[in-house]
Amino acid sequence: xxxxxxxxxxxxxxxxxxxxxxxxxxxxxxxxxxxxxxxxxxxxxxxxxxxxxxxxxxxxxxxxxxxxxxxxxxxxxxxxxxxxxxxxxxxxxxxxxxxxxxxxxxxxxxxxxxxxxxxxxxxxxxxxxxxxxxxxxxxxxxxxxxxxxxxxxxxxxxxxxxxxxxxxxxxxxxxxxxxxxxxxxxxxxxxxxxxxxxxxxxxxxxxxxxxxxxxxxxxxxxxxxxxxxxxxxxxxxxxxxxxxxxxxxxxxxxxxxxxxxxxxxxxxxxxxxxxxxxxxxxxxxxxxxxxxxxxxxxxxxxxxxxxxxxxxxxxxxxxxxxxxxxxxxxxxxxxxxxxxxxxxxxxxxxxxxxxxxxxxx
Numbered sequence: 388x389x390x391x392x393x394x395x396x397x398x399x400x401x402x403x404x405x406x407x408x409x410x411x412x413x414x415x416x417x418x419x420x421x422x423x424x425x426x427x428x429x430x431x432x433x434x435x436x437x438x439x440x441x442x443x444x445x446x447x448x449x450x451x452x453x454x455x456x457x458x459x460x461x462x463x464x465x466x467x468x469x470x471x472x473x474x475x476x477x478x479x480x481x482x483x484x485x486x487x488x489x490x491x492x493x494x495x496x497x498x499x500x501x502x503x504x505x506x507x508x509x510x511x512x513x514x515x516x517x518x519x520x521x522x523x524x525x526x527x528x529x530x531x532x533x534x535x536x537x538x539x540x541x542x543x544x545x546x547x548x549x550x551x552x553x554x555x556x557x558x559x560x561x562x563x564x565x566x567x568x569x570x571x572x573x574x575x576x577x578x579x580x581x582x583x584x585x586x587x588x589x590x591x592x593x594x595x596x597x598x599x600x601x602x603x604x605x606x607x608x609x610x611x612x613x614x615x616x617x618x619x620x621x622x623x624x625x626x627x628x629x630x631x632x633x634x635x636x637x638x639x640x641x642x643x644x645x646x647x648x649x650x651x652x653x654x655x656x657x658x659x660x661x662x663x664x665x666x667x668x669x670x671x672x673x674x675x676x677x678x679x680x681x682x683x684x685x686x687x688x689x690x691x692x693x694x695x696x697x698x699x700x701x702x703x704x705x706x707x708x709x710x711x712x713x714x715x716x717x718x719x720x721x722x723x724x725x726x727x728x729x730x731x732x733x734x735x736x737x738x739x740x741x742x743x744x745x746x747x748x
Contacts, residue, residue, distance in 0.1 A: 459483045462742050463491050464557045465501065466550035469615060470508035471654040472542075473594050473624045474549045477506055478742040488561065489521040491554050492530065512550040514538040526562035527586065528555045536568050541579040545595070548576070552587045563588045589708075592627030598650045605632050611644045612704040613655040614697050621697060622744045623704055624655055638669040638676060638712075641705045645698075658698040660686060666720065674713035675736050676706055679721055694725045699737065707739040714738045 460480040469475045484490050494501040496519075497511040505511070518533030530551065539547060555561045563586030566573045575582050584591070592608050606629035615624040626649065630640045646663040649655040660683045667679040685691045686698065694717070703715045714736035717725055725733040 461487055462745075463487060463494075464554065464742055465491060465494050466512065466554045467495070467501075467505070467509045468512055468543070468546055468550070469622075469624070471615070472546070473615060473626075473655075474512075474546050474553070475509070475615065475622060475624050476553070476743045477509065477622075478745040479504055486521070488523060488528065488555055488558050489519065491557075492519050492521065492551065495550060495554060512543070512547055523560050526560070528561045528564045529567065530555075530564060531567040531570060534569055537577040539578060544576050544579045544581050548581065548583070548587060548591075549593045552591065553589060553593055556589050562586075594624065594626045596626050596628050596650055596653075598628075603629055606630055607632055609637055609641055609644065610705065610708045611641055612701045613645075613649045613653075613657050614701060615655050623700060625704075625708075626653075626655070636669065637709055638671075638678075638706060639665060641709075642678070642702075645701060645705065657701065658686065658695040659684075659701070671712065674711060675716055676712050676714070677716040677718065678702075679718045682719055684717070684719060684725075692719075692724055692726050693728060694733065696728055699727070699733070703737050703739055704743065 459482065461483050462478055463481050464476045464478050466474050467477055479494070481487075481490060481494065492513075493499060495511055496513045496515065496517050498515040499511065501511050513532075514535055515538070516533075516535045517538075518535065520531045522529045522531075551566070552564045555564050565586060566583060568577065573583050589610075590608070593610065597603060608627050609630055610625050610627045612623045612625050614621050616622045628644055630637075630644070634640045642659075642663070642665055645657050645659045646661055648657040648659070648661070662681075663683045664681050665678060666681050670677040682691065684694060684698070686693070686695050699717070702717075706712050706715050715738075716723065716736040717733060719725060723734060727733055
């Protein structure tokens with residue numbers, strides 16, 4: 388597996404699938420851990436070294452330095468562009484600072500500090516030398532870019548809007564984003580003229596796919612997560628699709644979109660079979676959605692009770708984008724008897740990880 392470059396060695400190196408499952412009581416943790424969607428910054432925990440000190444006395448200078456380095460980093464989602472042109476979250480450990488939101492934007496600038504830690508095949512979003520100032524008040528993040536901001540290619544215009552919006556709205560203090568350049572409000576983007584609303588939010592979507600939507604005005608948006616990358620180097624890509632307004636249930640619509648799979652030629656995949664269906668209406672209670680599938684959710688494993696981790700993770704990420712949903716309970720014909728590829732039973736609801744795509748790819 389290709390890894391981050393040397394400068395990123397301080398970052399977390401756990402695959403996204405592991406983050407999902409280890410945070411949900413599936414590897415011996417009996418208490419279900421409720422984790423909110425990625426709306427906050429999570430500081431790396433200090434090592435609990437009390438037992439070591441009792442056994443071996445005072446920690447060595449090297450160990451103390453290593454622990455200090457860990458506690459001075461913060462896990463942050465950066466929305467970058469992958470080799471296929473998709474805007475994708477990559478979680479990186481960045482130096483701890485008082486302005487984590489501004490730092491996140493600075494790491495979106497080409498030839499900036501992100502250059503030494505870019506995953507293979509990824510590139511930064513903002514033009515080189517773009518200066519950034521940021522003011523956050525009452526849930527609104529006002530971003531003021533320098534004149535260098537206008538030095539991007541027109542095909543990157545929507546990607547920039549999406550990357551900036553989704554990077555900033557990972558923080559609890561930001562609900563919407565407004566853009567300026569050289570102190571003046573931007574009503575449209577400077578290169579290709581894309582109109583800009585007063586407040587950009589995640590509701591505007593990401594990696595937009597309007598395939599099959601003949602009348603967009605009579606549709607609404609849902610965001611689903613497909614699998615990108617290559618074998619052994621997978622990551623999850625959010626794609627906003629349009630569903631007819633006549634479909635009342637977003638949850639059922641999301642399951643159907645995952646089963647239908649991404650558009651032909653997208654370079655993405657879904658590990659849901661085309662015949663995967665819900666046999667009961669979804670039940671939502673206390674932030675948990677319970678889904679009762681037909682046996683097609685098992686996939687092509689020899690043991691028919693095994694579910695693909697990529698399929699499970701895509702499902703959890705997609706559903707927890709919906710307001711009020713924090714965990715997903717999966718059943719087949721009314722029974723919670725699914726098993727993961729590693730042999731662990733899926734006996735408890737699965738929650739969204741604090742950060743997405745935390746591995747090297």
